[in-house]
């Protein structure tokens with residue numbers, strides 16, 4: 001039977017309950033997205049939160065998120081983004097631990113921390129890369145999903161590509177010849193599809209606000225909040241798609 005997993009990314013929750021970011025209410029949008037996902041993916045096995053869970057690293061924002069996650073029908077795991085404080089996340093977000101590796105039936109899920117303290121761009125440290133390489137080598141036939149916050153392929157938006165994963169070629173080297181099937185990321189607040197060698201790579205829209213594709217400078221887009229679903233087959237094949245959740249969904 002296929003395994004469904006969900007990806008929610010770039011929540012950008014503010015510290016205050018009614019706080020607004022980019023003129024919208026990220027908490028209300030997240031609630032709308034989660035309500036949609038609950039209706040359509042009740043049997044999903046896992047929800048991945050791929051960074052920028054909060055807009056500013058304030059424990060109140062993580063605590064509010066944690067309370068919201070308590071009601072969900074899926075276990076959650078998280079990776080940090082450049083807006084997060086990994087230490088604060090670890091201390092507050094008990095409902096979405098920052099587990100490094102998970103097994104879901106025949107699949108393996110590898111969660112990477114691509115954040116660099118004080119910087120918007122991302123980088124995978126030598127220890128993180130070595131850990132991933134070791135895990136992929138240990139089970140050379142187990143199909144794998146790799147998740148991180150930062151994009152490892154340029155999206156064609158210069159202001160975003162200036163803050164992408166700096167050492168994307170190191171990730172490509174580790175993935176080459178492995179059983180990794182897909183890479184999932186956030187950070188760019190827009191949908192994206194590409195390939196890292198033979199591995200499919202997907203960018204996922206934000207649950208809060210999208211950024212305008214191919215814009216040379218920061219600009220928002222009015223597509224509304226979104227999330228990704230992935231259906232993993234036992235034999236290593238998969239399908240994936242997105243839902244945007246407009247106001248009246």
Ligand SMILES: [Fe+2]
Pocket residue numbers: 010012051052081187188189
């Ligand atoms: Fe973000």
